[in-house]
Amino acid sequence: MEFGFWNLEFIRLWTLPVLKLCHYLSDQIMTKHLKYPFTRDQVRSLSVGDRVMLSGRIFTGRDRLHRFLAEGGQSPVDLKAGAIYHCGPVVIRQRGRWTVRAAGPTTSIREESYMPEIIRRHGLAVIIGKGGMGEGTRAACAKHGCVYLHAVGGAAQVLADKVERIGGVHFMKSFGSAEAMWELIVKDFPALVTMDALGRSLHERIAAESDRNLRKLMK
Amino acid sequence: MKSIWQRNILELIRRTSSDLPHDVTAALEKVRRKESASSPARWALDTILENVCLARERGAPLCQDTGTLLFDCRVPVGFDTLALSGAIRCAVRQATRLGYLRQNTIDTLTDKACAGNIGLGTPAIHLEYVRGSRVDIRLIMKGGGSENMSIQYSLPDSRLKAGRDWDGVCRCVLDAVRRAQGNGCAPGVLGIGVGGDRATGAELAKRQLLRRLSDHAADPGLARLEKQILAAANKSGIGPMGCGGRTTLLGVKIGAMSRLPASYFVSVSYMCWAFRRRGVALGTDGCIRRWMY
Numbered sequence: 001m002e003f004g005f006w007n008l009e010f011i012r013l014w015t016l017p018v019l020k021l022c023h024y025l026s027d028q029i030m031t032k033h034l035k036y037p038f039t040r041d042q043v044r045s046l047s048v049g050d051r052v053m054l055s056g057r058i059f060t061g062r063d064r065l066h067r068f069l070a071e072g073g074q075s076p077v078d079l080k081a082g083a084i085y086h087c088g089p090v091v092i093r094q095r096g097r098w099t100v101r102a103a104g105p106t107t108s109i110r111e112e113s114y115m116p117e118i119i120r121r122h123g124l125a126v127i128i129g130k131g132g133m134g135e136g137t138r139a140a141c142a143k144h145g146c147v148y149l150h151a152v153g154g155a156a157q158v159l160a161d162k163v164e165r166i167g168g169v170h171f172m173k174s175f176g177s178a179e180a181m182w183e184l185i186v187k188d189f190p191a192l193v194t195m196d197a198l199g200r201s202l203h204e205r206i207a208a209e210s211d212r213n214l215r216k217l218m219k
Numbered sequence: 220m221k222s223i224w225q226r227n228i229l230e231l232i233r234r235t236s237s238d239l240p241h242d243v244t245a246a247l248e249k250v251r252r253k254e255s256a257s258s259p260a261r262w263a264l265d266t267i268l269e270n271v272c273l274a275r276e277r278g279a280p281l282c283q284d285t286g287t288l289l290f291d292c293r294v295p296v297g298f299d300t301l302a303l304s305g306a307i308r309c310a311v312r313q314a315t316r317l318g319y320l321r322q323n324t325i326d327t328l329t330d331k332a333c334a335g336n337i338g339l340g341t342p343a344i345h346l347e348y349v350r351g352s353r354v355d356i357r358l359i360m361k362g363g364g365s366e367n368m369s370i371q372y373s374l375p376d377s378r379l380k381a382g383r384d385w386d387g388v389c390r391c392v393l394d395a396v397r398r399a400q401g402n403g404c405a406p407g408v409l410g411i412g413v414g415g416d417r418a419t420g421a422e423l424a425k426r427q428l429l430r431r432l433s434d435h436a437a438d439p440g441l442a443r444l445e446k447q448i449l450a451a452a453n454k455s456g457i458g459p460m461g462c463g464g465r466t467t468l469l470g471v472k473i474g475a476m477s478r479l480p481a482s483y484f485v486s487v488s489y490m491c492w493a494f495r496r497r498g499v500a501l502g503t504d505g506c507i508r509r510w511m512y
């Protein structure tokens with residue numbers, strides 16, 4: 001028992017560095033780098049299944065911001081060639097500076113009814129979230145040249161690490177901290193392209209495939 | 220009753236929110252090896268494991284959604300449960316202040332945040348008297364993304380061709396897996412309750428999540444069903460985060476309960492990979508005897 005326990009502790013000690021190294025190496029080989037501003041060329045060069053690392057400025061937004069923007073609200077910042085991240089970060093203020101404590105994605109499908117309008121109206125180039133989005137967004141992405149990036153759900157600590165600093169915050173008073181529009185300056189933020197500017201969607205494909213596979217099993 | 224109880228429960232909350240139990244970490248490490256190198260599934264699992272390590276090192280929440288809190292307490296006969304509930308509530312309030320828990324509770328009537336995560340019915344505290352001299356407190360934190368994927372079926376279900384038998388149960392559960400796709404932050408664990416009424420069935424399903432990943436149902440029929448559903452779900456191709464792969468579920472836990480002749484419910488409780496579950500056994504003096512899981 002004792003031995004088993006210490007053994008486990010020992011394994012724990014080295015897993016992090018090894019994982020980090022593997023991660024770093026595979027990241028360097030496999031990944032496409034995206035930098036703000038996200039130009040049409042950059043966006044159109046991505047296809048479903050690509051792994052990307054985002055650097056530069058991205059804006060968080062949840063339900064209230066999406067509703068506001070889709071209903072014709074004026075964005076306080078220029079979203080053209082910009083990115084919206086579906087995220088309600090945990091941010092605290094320490095010694096006069098904002099620090100991000102956790103910044104994982106939230107479920108994107110809740111914004112499905114607003115997203116096409118926001119892409120059209122504001123010229124958005126990148127959406128980041130989890131779980132994918134529906135038909136309306138897929139079509140809007142194809143029409144206006146926008147991509148959906150899937151971040152790893154629940155990876156709040158890893159993703160918070162990629163935030164270098166906070167550039168500013170909007171709608172703090174009216175929407176509250178979790179729903180506010182935070183400007184995050186990120187470096188090498190990892191994500192996977194699951195909906196591209198050619199109108200392809202990994203989510204649609206997996207849903208159809210899994211449907212078929214499960215139906216076969218349930219026959 | 221305050222100090223020592225509150226202190227130990229606070230530590231229970233801190234551990235639960237920042238440190239995934241061994242069985243779950245081990246399961247994640249195991250399935251990681253099954254996914255092919257440089258696949259999206261492998262990438263997602265690597266990121267998840269890195270996140271697990273980081274959270275443990277920092278003592279910070281694994282996921283920003285610290286979820287609904289369910290305290291499952293077994294106390295000796297004659298024990299003062301009111302004082303225990305009081306201590307739990309104080310500990311939750313303090314944990315929120317210290318950032319172990321996110322401000323995560325909304326008053327449904329006013330739409331305002333409940334201070335310190337204390338509201339009507341929150342946190343949920345289940346109490347049960349047992350013979351003995353120990354107070355066992357188990358805590359589960361369940362995030363909203365995964366809870367939204369939980370579902371209940373009433374058999375027979377003609378759309379799924381599910382009758383009132385094991386095959387019917389299997390069909391319902393696989394339908395739940397199909398609907399969830401990656402939205403519950405797969406790979407997840409399913410707690411399943413068969414029987415009961417709508418309320419007790421749902422509770423039975425959630426209670427299955429208290430079991431270790433490595434155990435099997437005591438009933439051989441249920442144990443077989445658990446294995447069968449797990450294997451089938453992992454053949455679906457949904458994969459971690461729903462981006463494709465060999466691992467859709469880490470485990471399936473089924474419990475059964477008696478029912479009325481007229482009804483047959485199958486309740487599915489979906490738990491995400493951030494399966495935060497811890498427990499502590501305390502003496503009646505409030506001192507820690509041992510940690511569970």
Ligand code: SF4
Pocket residue numbers: 104105153154155282283284285286361362363364365366402403404491492493
């Ligand atoms: S489903 Fe789980 S891992 Fe995903 S965001 Fe919610 S709590 Fe976190």
